[in-house]
Amino acid sequence: MEAHIHQIAGQLQLRPAQVSAVIALLDDDNTIPFIARYRKEMTGGVDEDQLRQIAERIEKARALDKRRDSILAALIEQGQLTDALATQLRAAQTLTELEDLYQPYKPKRRTRAQIAREKGLEGLATLILQQEKSTASLEQLAAPFLNDTVTTLEEAIAGAQDIVAETISDHAHVRSRVREKALKWGLARSQRTKDSQDPKGVYELYYESEFRVDRLQPYQILALNRGESEGVLKVAIEIAERDWREVIEAVFRINPRSPLAAIMQAAMIDAAERLLLPAIERDVRRELTAKAEAHAIQVFAQNLRGLLHQPPLAGQTILGIDPGFRTGCKLAVIDPTGKILATGAIFPHEPQREWEKSLKTLNALINQYQITLIAIGNGTASRETEQLVAEVTRRFDQVHYLMVNEAGASVYSASPEARAELPDLDVTLRGAVSIARRAQDPLAELVKIDPKSIGVGLYQHDVDQGELSRTLSGVVESVVNQVGVDVNTASAALLTHVAGIGPKLAQKIVAHRDQQGQFKGRTALRKVSGLGPKAFEQSAGFLRIRDGENPLDASAIHPESYAIAERVLARAGLRAQSPLAQREAALQPLKAALPQLADELATGLPTLTDIFDQLIRPGRDPRESLPAPILRSDVLSMDDLQPGMVLNGTARNVVDFGVFIDIGVKQDGLLHKSRIPRGQTIHVGEVLEVVILSVEIDRGRVSLSLRD
Numbered sequence: 001m002e003a004h005i006h007q008i009a010g011q012l013q014l015r016p017a018q019v020s021a022v023i024a025l026l027d028d029d030n031t032i033p034f035i036a037r038y039r040k041e042m043t044g045g046v047d048e049d050q051l052r053q054i055a056e057r058i059e060k061a062r063a064l065d066k067r068r069d070s071i072l073a074a075l076i077e078q079g080q081l082t083d084a085l086a087t088q089l090r091a092a093q094t095l096t097e098l099e100d101l102y103q104p105y106k107p108k109r110r111t112r113a114q115i116a117r118e119k120g121l122e123g124l125a126t127l128i129l130q131q132e133k134s135t136a137s138l139e140q141l142a143a144p145f146l147n148d149t150v151t152t153l154e155e156a157i158a159g160a161q162d163i164v165a166e167t168i169s170d171h172a173h174v175r176s177r178v179r180e181k182a183l184k185w186g187l188a189r190s191q192r193t194k195d196s197q198d199p200k201g202v203y204e205l206y207y208e209s210e211f212r213v214d215r216l217q218p219y220q221i222l223a224l225n226r227g228e229s230e231g232v233l234k235v236a237i238e239i240a241e242r243d244w245r246e247v248i249e250a251v252f253r254i255n256p257r258s259p260l261a262a263i264m265q266a267a268m269i270d271a272a273e274r275l276l277l278p279a280i281e282r283d284v285r286r287e288l289t290a291k292a293e294a295h296a297i298q299v300f301a302q303n304l305r306g307l308l309h310q311p312p313l314a315g316q317t318i319l320g321i322d323p324g325f326r327t328g329c330k331l332a333v334i335d336p337t338g339k340i341l342a343t344g345a346i347f348p349h350e351p352q353r354e355w356e357k358s359l360k361t362l363n364a365l366i367n368q369y370q371i372t373l374i375a376i377g378n379g380t381a382s383r384e385t386e387q388l389v390a391e392v393t394r395r396f397d398q399v400h401y402l403m404v405n406e407a408g409a410s411v412y413s414a415s416p417e418a419r420a421e422l423p424d425l426d427v428t429l430r431g432a433v434s435i436a437r438r439a440q441d442p443l444a445e446l447v448k449i450d451p452k453s454i455g456v457g458l459y460q461h462d463v464d465q466g467e468l469s470r471t472l473s474g475v476v477e478s479v480v481n482q483v484g485v486d487v488n489t490a491s492a493a494l495l496t497h498v499a500g501i502g503p504k505l506a507q508k509i510v511a512h513r514d515q516q517g518q519f520k521g522r523t524a525l526r527k528v529s530g531l532g533p534k535a536f537e538q539s540a541g542f543l544r545i546r547d548g549e550n551p552l553d554a555s556a557i558h559p560e561s562y563a564i565a566e567r568v569l570a571r572a573g574l575r576a577q578s579p580l581a582q583r584e585a586a587l588q589p590l591k592a593a594l595p596q597l598a599d600e601l602a603t604g605l606p607t608l609t610d611i612f613d614q615l616i617r618p619g620r621d622p623r624e625s626l627p628a629p630i631l632r633s634d635v636l637s638m639d640d641l642q643p644g645m646v647l648n649g650t651a652r653n654v655v656d657f658g659v660f661i662d663i664g665v666k667q668d669g670l671l672h673k674s675r676i677p678r679g680q681t682i683h684v685g686e687v688l689e690v691v692i693l694s695v696e697i698d699r700g701r702v703s704l705s706l707r708d
Contacts, residue, residue, distance in 0.1 A: 004057075004058060004061040004062075005019045005020050005023070007061075007093070008054060008057045008058065008061070011057070012050055012053060012054065014044075014046065014050065015044065017044070018043055018044045018046055019054055021042050021043050021044070022035065022043050022046055022051060022054045022055075023054065023058055025039060025042065025043070026054075026055055026058075029534065030538065031477075031499035031500055031538050032048060032051045032052060032055065032474075032477070032478075032499075033048065033477060033478065033481035033482075033499040033542065034499045034500065034537070034538045034541070035051055036048040036051055037481070037541060037542075037556070037558075037610070038541055038558050038560075038607070040604065040606035040607060040610075041604035041606060041607060045606055048478055052474060063095075064093075064094070064095055064098070067095060067098060068089060068090070068092070068098055071089060071098060071101075071102045072086065072089060074102075074105075075102075075105055078105060080105050085101065088101055088172075089101055089102075096176075096179075096283075097172075097176070100172040100175045100176055101172045103170045103172065103175065104167070104170040104171070104172075111162075111166060112159075112162040112166075113162045113163045113165070113166035113167075115159070115162075116159030116160065116162045116163050117163060119147070119149045119150050119159055120145060120147060120149075120150070121145055121150065121156060121159040121160045121163060122163060123144070123145060124141070124142060124145045124156060124157075124159075124160035125160040125161075125163035125164050125167070127141060127160075127260060128160055128161070128164050128260045128263050128264055128267065129164055129167065129252065129264075131253060131254060131255035131258045131260060131261065131264055132255070132258060133255060133257040133258060134258065134259055136259065137259060138153070138157075138259050138260070138263075139153055141259060141260065142156045142157060142160075145160075157263055160263070161263055161266060161267045161270065162270075164263075164264065164267035164271070165267045165268075165270045165271035165274065165275060166271070166275065167271075168248055168251075168252055168267065168268060168271035168272075168275075168276070169271045169272075169275035169276040169279065171251060171252075173251060174247055174248055174251055174276070175276070175279070175280070177247040178239070178243065178244050178247050178248075178276060178277075178280050179280050179283055179284065181239065181243040181244070181247065182213065182237065182239045182243070182280050182281075182283075182284050183213055183214060183284055183287065184213070184214050185212070185213070185214075185239075185240065185243055186212070186213040186237050186238060186239050186243075186284060187210055187211070187212060187213065187237070187238045188210070188211045188212075188213055188216055188224070188235065188236075188237055188238075188288075189209070189210050189235070189236050189237075189238055190206045190207075190208075190209045190210075190224055190227070190228075190233045190234065190235045190236075191207065191208055191209075191233070191234055192206075192207040192208070192232060192233060192234075193231060193232060193233065193234050196231055196232045196233075197232070198232045202227075202232075203223065203227040203232045203233055205223075206223065206224060206227055206233055207233075213237065213284060213288065216288060217656060218291065218292035218295040218296060218656060219292075219296075219458060219459070219655070219656040219657065221288050221289060221291075221292035222289075222292050222293070222296060222458075222459040222462055222463075223459075225289060225292075225462060226459065226462055229462075235285075236281070237280075237281040237284050237285065239277055239280065239281075244272050244276065244277065245268070245272070248268050248271070248272065249268070252264070252268065254268075293462075293463040293464055293467070294467075295656075296457060296458055296459050296460070296462075296463050297457075297463055297464075297467060297468050297471050298471070299457055299458060299654065299655065299656065300456065300457030300458075300460055300468065300471075300472065301471050301472060301474075301475045302654065302683065302684075303456035303457055303653060303654050303683075303684040304451055304454060304456055304457075304472055304475050304476070304684075305475050305478070305479060305683070305684075306456075306651070306654075306683030306684030306685045306686065307405070307442065307446065307454065307456055307684045307685055308442065308443050308446060308447075308475070308476065308479040309443075309479060309622075309623055309626060309683070309685060310442040310443075310623070310626070310629065310685040311623040311624060311626050311627075311628055311629075312440060312441040312442065312443070312444075312621075312623065313373065313402075313439055313440055313441075313628065313629070314336065314440075315336050316336060316372045316373045316439075316440060317333070317334070317335055317336060317341075317369055317370055317371050317372055317373070318333070318334050318371065318372075318373045318374070318375055318436045318437075318439055318440055319331060319332070319333050319362070319365060319366070319369075319371045319373070319374045319375070319436065320332045320333075320334065320374075320375045320377075320404075320432040320433060320434070320435040320436025320437070320439070321374065321375065321376045321377065321385060321389070321432060321435065322377050322379075322406070322409070322428070322429075322431040322432040322435055323376060323377055323379060323380060323381040323382045323384070323385040324349075324380060324381055325349045325350055325351075325380065325381050325384075326350075326351060327428070328345045328346060328347040328349075328352070329345065329346050329347070329348065329349075329358075329381070329385055330343075330344075330345050330428050330429050330431060330432040331343060331344045331345060331346065331361075331365070331432055332429060332432035332433040332435075332436050333365060333369050333371060333436070334433065334436045334437060334440065335369075336440075337489075338437055338440060338441070338444075340422075340425075340433060341369050342365065342368075342369065343425065343429045343432065343433075344361070344365075345429075346358035346361050346362070348384075348385070348388050349381055349384055349385075355388070358388060359388065359391060359392060362374075362388070362389070362392045363392060363395070366392070366396060366399055371399060372398055372399060372400075373399070373400055373401070373402060373439065373631065374389050374392075374393070374399065374400070374401040374402070375401070375402050375404045375435050375436050375438065375439035376389060376401060376402070376403055376404065376435075377404055377406030377409060377431070377432075377435045378403050378404060378405055378406055378662075379406050379409075382403065383635075383665075383666040386401070386403070386635050387635055389401045389635075390632075390633070390634050390635035393632075393633045393634070394633065394634065399633075400631035400632060400633050401631070401632055401633070402439050402629055402630070402631055402632070403632075403662060403664075404435050404438050404439050405438070405454075405455075405456075405652065406431070406434075406435055406438075407453060407454050407455035407456075408446075408449035408450065408453035408454050408455070409431045409434045409435060409438075409449075410431060411449060411450065411453045412430070412431075412434055412448050412449045413427045413428070413430040413431045413434065414427050415448075417448055417492075417493055418430045418434075418448075421491065434448075439629075443479060443480065443483060443494075443623075444490070444491065444494055447476055447480065447491075447493050447494050447496075447497055448491065448493040448494075451469075451472035451473070451475070451476060452465070452468060452469065452472065455653075456652075456653055456654075456684055457653075457655075458653075458655045458656065473497075476497050477497050477499070480494065480497040480498060480542075481497075481498060481499050481542045482622055483621055483622060483623060484542055484543070484544045484556060484619055484621070485498055485542060485543055485544060486543075486544045486545075486546060487509065487513075487519055487525070487543040487544065487545060488513065488518040488519055488545065488546070491510070492506040492507050492509075492510045493506075495509055495510065498539050498542050498543060499538045499539055499542055500534065500535045500536075500537070500538025500539040501535065501538075501539050504530070505528070505530055505531060505535060508528055508529055508530050508531070509525070509528050509531070512527070512528045512529070519545055519548070520545070520548050520549050521545060521548045521549045521550050521553050522540050522543065522545060522548075522550075522553045522559055523559070525539075525540065525543065537560075540558060540559050541556055541557070541558035541559070542556070544619050546619075550562075550576060551576045551577055551618070552565055552566075552576050552618075554618050554619045555614040555615070555618035555619050556610070556614050556618075556619060557610075557611055557614045557615075557618075561603070561607065561611055564601050564603050564607075564608070564611060565611050565614075565615060567601055568587070568590070568597070568601075568608075568611060568612065568615060569587075569615065571590060571597070572586040572587045572589075572590060573586060574586050574587070580618070583615060583616055584616050587612065587615060587616055590612070591612065594608055594609060594612060626685075627686075627687045628687075629650065629685075629687070630648050630649075630650055630664075630687060632664060635664070636663070636664045636665050637665060637666075638665050638666065638667065638695060638697045638700075638702075639697070640665075641663075641665065641692050641695045641702060642692060642695070643692050643693060643694055643695070644691065644692060645691070645692040646689060646690070646691055646692075646707055647663045647664065647689075647690055647692070648663075648687060648688070648689055648690075649661035649662055649663040649664075649669065649687070649688055649689075649690050649704070650662045650685065650686070650687055650688075651682050651683065651684050651685060651686045651687075651688060652668055652684065653668075653684065654682055654683070654684055656673070657672065657673055658670050658671050658672040658673045658675075658676070659671045659673075659676070659682050661688060661690060661704060663690065663692075663702065663704070665702070666700070667700045667701065667702055668702075669690065669692070669702035669703065669704040670701070670702065670703060670704060671688075671690065671704045671705065671706065672703070675704070675705040675706065676706065677706070688706060689706070689707040690704040690705065690706060690707060691704065691705050691706070691707050692704065693705050
């Protein structure tokens with residue numbers, strides 16, 4: 001374990017003591033958000049991203065140790081474990097190293113080499129490998145190995161050569177070095193398979209392509225993999241002969257004076273072509289895929305984080321529209337708390353074409369409920385519906401509209417969660433409610449949907465689904481706990497992601513709230529069945545209680561630190577109940593003396609700094625500092641766009657080759673990565689000022705650059 005701690009510390013540029021403390025906290029069932037926020041003194045201020053990396057790496061290290069122990073046990077059982085091999089196995093630092101060392105001893109299906117060994121040809125194979133100078137002829141050397149099952153010289157040589165080939169292929173150093181060369185100098189070639197179907201030319205770039213393996217981009221790897229799985233492409237990794245031959249010959253030397261030299265030469269070629277190179281190709285493809293998938297998952301995670309961080313639109317009465325053609329546009333009006341005020345449907349498009357009737361319906365709803373914002377789902381018929389809404393908003397000065405990413409709304413609408421939450425609504429109307437609530441509070445609504453269904457990544461269906469789910473769940477957990485959750489209004493779906501709670505306990509909290517009424521303070525949470533001391537410790541600081549018995553319950557200050565918070569307030573002549581307007585002026589003089597105050601109060605400076613910030617701005621939502629979504633009152637079309645035009649746009653999807661930006665027309669514009677200044681990071685939901693570079697109406701393409 002000590003070796004792993006030092007290795008992880010070196011990789012993450014942390015002190016071993018920090019890594020050791022984090023592992024101890026994780027092993028004691030502390031959650032990552034809790035450790036990051038409330039155990040800074042113990043970890044030396046390790047941030048949440050580093051915590052997740054430590055957790056991931058120690059898990060892999062323990063899995064490596066488990067596999068190492070399994071291999072050692074198997075070798076002992078086989079009677080094959082030597083001191084030298086045991087030393088090599090214990091020194092191996094990767095799973096690949098371990099498997100390379102174990103390869104010669106690994107139980108295999110009945111290979112040609114095993115059949116040859118059963119025929120008694122191991123001795124002749126040893127002679128071939130030794131390559132000793134001899135005056136004996138080939139026939140004389142092979143004669144002792146002829147028997148009832150091996151009756152000819154040719155059969156003896158062929159069998160011994162099979163053993164030699166497998167020995168060469170299984171050699172740990174040979175495998176390792178050839179793999180290294182393949183990963184650096186190998187060529188990935190792809191070609192279109194005969195009679196394959198690719199009507200849209202999705203894989204046209206790869207019909208006849210060649211890439212050096214170490215220069216393949218993650219999206220290229222995933223595209224090649226998908227093209228191959230769909231039967232459109234054939235992909236192969238080519239390793240130059242010089243790269244594998246010099247590695248083999250450095251370990252298995254040929255003696256020109258040996259009568260067995262030619263057989264050794266043939267065995268080398270057979271080992272490479274039949275056994276080694278196909279295995280290395282599989283290894284290279286596996287490693288490339290793993291790296292590409294890890295990259296794609298991280299891109300998806302970053303995009304999801306940006307989407308969840310979009311600021312809520314407080315104080316708005318919102319009309320949500322789920323657009324459609326034949327089935328009409330479903331409507332739902334919600335008040336500023338998310339309560340449903342009205343639902344309905346309009347049919348402005350083909351085949352009904354009730355345009356004027358739909359306008360009257362929208363006008364009536366706006367007047368009746370004082371609607372201030374219309375949220376339009378961005379799916380089928382969205383831009384046609386936008387034309388209708390734009391015509392309405394021109395008549396009202398205070399009404400704007402917003403295009404909302406509706407990915408996953410249909411999945412949620414048909415889910416058990418939606419049926420439980422909106423039992424009296426038809427499944428189609430639930431989608432309109434979800435769209436309206438997404439505009440009102442994206443985080444609270446999006447947590448109800450499987451993150452994989454939100455659609456802010458690239459090739460998300462081609463990557464390891466288990467790893468994708470774990471990573472995205474971590475992102476949701478991170479954002480939810482950074483923002484905090486009002487325990488008296490939150491859905492079970494939102495409470496599920498609070499540190500230390502989970503799905504079952506979330507349901508119990510909601511059930512207790514429904515039966516007993518709103519929680520008056522954090523301590524009341526202890527009365528929830530199943531919420532024990534550990535769950536309370538982990539979750540309490542992330543749960544907010546507005547207008548409760550103790551004003552500190554509305555902050556991110558943990559109950560374990562209330563006594564310290566009250567002493568800080570007392571030092572400033574305040575109480576927890578003192579108006580916020582008084583706090584900042586009274587507390588500000590203490591800010592410069594925080595280090596001395598930390599010593600006096602016997603608490604850590606990081607914790608005291610957090611307490612101080614929360615006393616001034618209790619329960620501050622980090623999303624408030626981000627720019628609000630773009631609200632529109634009129635519609636643009638592709639015909640309106642001209643090169644040089646400057647527009648505000650919203651980043652909808654960030655991928656390897658650039659950023660897709662919603663600029664208010666049917667097609668998102670592409671800001672190519674070459675036009676993003678080095679070092680600048682763009683997040684999903686970010687509002688950007690962009691310049692139109694070119695418009696291709698026939699191809700539906702808009703090229704953008706950032707405004708200088």
